[in-house]
Amino acid sequence: MSSHAHSAPHAMPAPTGFISKYVFSLDHKVIGIQYFLLALAAVCIGIVLSVLMRFHLVWPNAHLPFITGGIMTPEQYLGLLTMHGTIMVFFVLTTAPQSGFGNYFLPIQIGAADMAFPRLNMLSFWTTFLAFIAILAAFFVPGGSPISGWTAYPPLSGIGQATGPGEGWGQTMWIVSIALFCGASLMGALNFIATVIDLRAPGMTLMRMPLTVWAWFVTAILGLLAFGVLLAAGILLLLDRSAGTSFFVPAAEVVTDTLLNHKGGSPILWQHLFWFFGHPEVYIAILPGMGVASHLLSTFSRKPIYGYRAMAYAMCGIGFLGFMVWGHHMFVSGMSPYSGFAFSVLTMAIGVPSAIKTFNWLGTIWNGKIQFTSPMMFALGFVSLFVSGGLSGLFLAQPAVDNRLHATYYVVAHFHLVMGVAAIFGIFGATYFWYPKMFGRMMSEPLGKLHFWITFAGAYCIFMPMHFIGIAGAIRRYADYTGVQYLAQFQPVHKFMTIAAFITAIGQLIFIWNFFWSLKHGAKASDNPWHATTLEWSTATPPPHDNFGGHYPSVYRGPYEFSVPGVTEDYIPQHLAPQEVARSK
Amino acid sequence: MPIVTVTDVVEIIEPKRQGPSGPGKPPRGFGGGGDGSGAGSPGRQRAYVTGMTVALGGILMFFMALVSAYIVRKGAGTDWNSLIVPRILWVNTAILIVSSFTISRARRDFLRDDLPNFRHWWYVTTALGFLFLIGQLIAWRQLRAAGVYLDSNPSSSFFYVFTAAHGLHILGGLAALLAVAFHKGRRLTLATSSNVVAMYWHFMDGLWVFLFLLLTLGR
Numbered sequence: 001m002s003s004h005a006h007s008a009p010h011a012m013p014a015p016t017g018f019i020s021k022y023v024f025s026l027d028h029k030v031i032g033i034q035y036f037l038l039a040l041a042a043v044c045i046g047i048v049l050s051v052l053m054r055f056h057l058v059w060p061n062a063h064l065p066f067i068t069g070g071i072m073t074p075e076q077y078l079g080l081l082t083m084h085g086t087i088m089v090f091f092v093l094t095t096a097p098q099s100g101f102g103n104y105f106l107p108i109q110i111g112a113a114d115m116a117f118p119r120l121n122m123l124s125f126w127t128t129f130l131a132f133i134a135i136l137a138a139f140f141v142p143g144g145s146p147i148s149g150w151t152a153y154p155p156l157s158g159i160g161q162a163t164g165p166g167e168g169w170g171q172t173m174w175i176v177s178i179a180l181f182c183g184a185s186l187m188g189a190l191n192f193i194a195t196v197i198d199l200r201a202p203g204m205t206l207m208r209m210p211l212t213v214w215a216w217f218v219t220a221i222l223g224l225l226a227f228g229v230l231l232a233a234g235i236l237l238l239l240d241r242s243a244g245t246s247f248f249v250p251a252a253e254v255v256t257d258t259l260l261n262h263k264g265g266s267p268i269l270w271q272h273l274f275w276f277f278g279h280p281e282v283y284i285a286i287l288p289g290m291g292v293a294s295h296l297l298s299t300f301s302r303k304p305i306y307g308y309r310a311m312a313y314a315m316c317g318i319g320f321l322g323f324m325v326w327g328h329h330m331f332v333s334g335m336s337p338y339s340g341f342a343f344s345v346l347t348m349a350i351g352v353p354s355a356i357k358t359f360n361w362l363g364t365i366w367n368g369k370i371q372f373t374s375p376m377m378f379a380l381g382f383v384s385l386f387v388s389g390g391l392s393g394l395f396l397a398q399p400a401v402d403n404r405l406h407a408t409y410y411v412v413a414h415f416h417l418v419m420g421v422a423a424i425f426g427i428f429g430a431t432y433f434w435y436p437k438m439f440g441r442m443m444s445e446p447l448g449k450l451h452f453w454i455t456f457a458g459a460y461c462i463f464m465p466m467h468f469i470g471i472a473g474a475i476r477r478y479a480d481y482t483g484v485q486y487l488a489q490f491q492p493v494h495k496f497m498t499i500a501a502f503i504t505a506i507g508q509l510i511f512i513w514n515f516f517w518s519l520k521h522g523a524k525a526s527d528n529p530w531h532a533t534t535l536e537w538s539t540a541t542p543p544p545h546d547n548f549g550g551h552y553p554s555v556y557r558g559p560y561e562f563s564v565p566g567v568t569e570d571y572i573p574q575h576l577a578p579q580e581v582a583r584s585k
Numbered sequence: 586m587p588i589v590t591v592t593d594v595v596e597i598i599e600p601k602r603q604g605p606s607g608p609g610k611p612p613r614g615f616g617g618g619g620d621g622s623g624a625g626s627p628g629r630q631r632a633y634v635t636g637m638t639v640a641l642g643g644i645l646m647f648f649m650a651l652v653s654a655y656i657v658r659k660g661a662g663t664d665w666n667s668l669i670v671p672r673i674l675w676v677n678t679a680i681l682i683v684s685s686f687t688i689s690r691a692r693r694d695f696l697r698d699d700l701p702n703f704r705h706w707w708y709v710t711t712a713l714g715f716l717f718l719i720g721q722l723i724a725w726r727q728l729r730a731a732g733v734y735l736d737s738n739p740s741s742s743f744f745y746v747f748t749a750a751h752g753l754h755i756l757g758g759l760a761a762l763l764a765v766a767f768h769k770g771r772r773l774t775l776a777t778s779s780n781v782v783a784m785y786w787h788f789m790d791g792l793w794v795f796l797f798l799l800l801t802l803g804r
Contacts, residue, residue, distance in 0.1 A: 194632045273653075
């Protein structure tokens with residue numbers, strides 16, 4: 001059985017030409033970096049959009065040179081809102097932590113030479129790339145970007161030009177982009193699942209997998225079950241828009257004085273299909289961050305993860321429950337109070353596995369020899385943001401409370417903290433942690449810490465006040481609050497949040513600088529600079545084409561063997577045979 | 586019972602799995618490990634079976650989303666006019682069910698190393714697949730001749746969506762059947778490729794029977 005492992009380590013020979021090595025590469029490591037760079041480009045665009053929105057909220061009458069007409073219209077504001085949400089959720093939060101780092105490190109961490117299906121992997125990336133081009137094209141088509149938000153509720157999204165300037169071509173491009181993205185994500189999910197099930201190294205039992213691998217695995221299952229549903233919904237929406245069907249568009253709709261020829265469609269049906277995908281989607285964004293946080297907290301506390309099995313099972317539990325709570329996004333849709341009650345109880349039930357994870361993270365760092373490196377700072381920040389953002393979810397899980405808060409900034413604050421910024425902190429932690437393995441050099445620690453403090457303080461300054469103005473009744477999604485007295489009183493708070501957003505956005509330039517500057521000028525990294533235990537640190541830096549240079553590691557123990565009594569070093573790598581472990585006399 | 590057939594075949598392909606190893610003990614593969622991932626290695630061949638199983642899960646979710654939309658939409662509006670499906674659909678359904686038997690027959694011949702018979706039944710399956718698609722196109726033409734279009738009624742909208750989505754999947758299956766028929770054998774062994782294509786084909790058959798029942802009994 002093992003003869004293959006030594007004679008034919010890789011399904012694909014190492015590529016030689018530039019195109020096959022860096023562009024249409026079959027190597028999961030190159031594809032991982034491609035995904036990461038795509039997400040980096042997307043996040044830059046997403047941040048610029050959010051800064052423009054924040055600017056407009058505070059100075060609604062300012063002349064902007066790059067906007068036709070000079071002053072931003074409400075439709076243009078909604079266009080920014082839609083594109084910000086779509087780009088951030090799909091092309092950043094779904095792409096970077098799962099497709100980016102997952103692609104690069106999942107095969108190495110389980111001791112495989114590549115993903116199970118390298119060609120499918122490449123196809124998946126380039127389909128995502130096409131989807132990204134399609135969504136960017138929505139900016140430039142006649143009428144501009146769509147205005148129906150990242151959730152694209154019909155009838156607004158189902159009719160066409162009549163409902164707004166971006167609802168013609170722009171919305172069509174949106175659906176095309178998301179459909180492509182669904183296809184790409186399904187291919188990726190299939191690949192991840194097959195790789196974890198079939199390509200683990202000898203000794204790499206399920207309960208010896210790093211928690212990052214568990215997270216990518218569960219996330220892939222969520223993606224597999226969720227993206228097909230969004231794809232189906234997207235096709236039906238496209239037919240409503242272009243073929244005159246009435247799946248979602250209700251009868252006798254009069255839009256801008258025109259009676260539309262649709263019959264009896266159900267807008268609520270779209271909401272069900274969308275959120276059946278949409279709720280698992282938020283876990284797709286956050287679960288890889290949970291895996292990374294667990295991994296980093298253990299490594300930099302020099303302690304085994306507290307409750308490894310509980311952590312793995314909690315992730316499965318969160319994934320499972322994630323499919324049964326979509327209705328909590330629809331409490332205000334007029335659903336039966338009994339359904340609302342069921343969704344409410346199930347939603348609060350997610351608090352149980354979430355609390356298991358949180359307390360285990362605290363238990364992990366408790367009494368540890370904590371090393372405050374940049375990746376560790378971001379892992380700690382992740383826990384902080386996850387708790388701060390997650391707690392408001394318990395309030396929103398009450399239908400009665402949600403009725404009051406649903407359309408306010410309270411919800412904006414909740415989801416930005418818990419799935420937006422927390423997931424981004426997971427991405428940052430992963431970047432600082434794995435950068436030396438990926439590129440052979442260390443990122444600057446002082447710049448990393450500066451970046452952390454600006455981002456951490458900035459995130460709280462932007463999103464904490466939103467809770468309070470939300471409770472006070474500040475409606476979300478409006479382009480201009482100055483004309484309404486009770487909304488205008490929040491303008492000073494908006495100004496504070498906008499200035500915080502500017503500073504935080506500029507602070508991200510430190511990261512970009514650190515990332516690209518360190519490629520050439522960072523300190524040379526050893527093969528295992530963090531003294532970590534998992535398999536990626538057992539191979540060369542950067543890893544060779546087949547990951548382990550023609551041989552395969554065997555795995556002898558779990559992934560978090562830190563500070564084992566009687567052992568010389570404070571860590572035991574997974575691949576070290578028991579007789580090779582140096583013991584103190 | 587397509588699912589049962591699939592499981593049977595999987596067991597033949599898969600090597601015996603070893604139990605999990607305790608901490609610190611010498612390495613033992615559990616499911617995954619032990620066979621590396623070189624081309625043609627058992628691990629990679631097995632990954633194709635896993636990959637197909639997983640892919641079918643994703644496809645099932647796609648169709649179930651459409652099916653639940655069908656059920657909800659039917660109950661939601663007052664404008665639902667039940668569609669009487671064209672009679673040729675009964676013939677098409679029979680053809681697809683027979684093709685499941687022929688592909689099973691082909692697999693059995695393959696496992697007995699009877700390659701000529703394998704190819705024979707494999708070609709028969711491919712031909713039946715094409716026949717099914719032609720039958721579906723005829724059904725569309727009949728509906729069009731009767732003035733039933735995509736946007737005539739939600740029931741007809743769903744009919745076209747279901748048959749088109751399923752037809753595209755059958756088209757993909759036909760491409761795969763042909764690819765196996767003209768197999769050159771590089772990354773995939775014929776055992777694996779014929780196995781995963783048969784899994785897919787049975788699934789598409791079962792899925793169609795379900796959709797057909799939905800469109801006839803559940804209209």
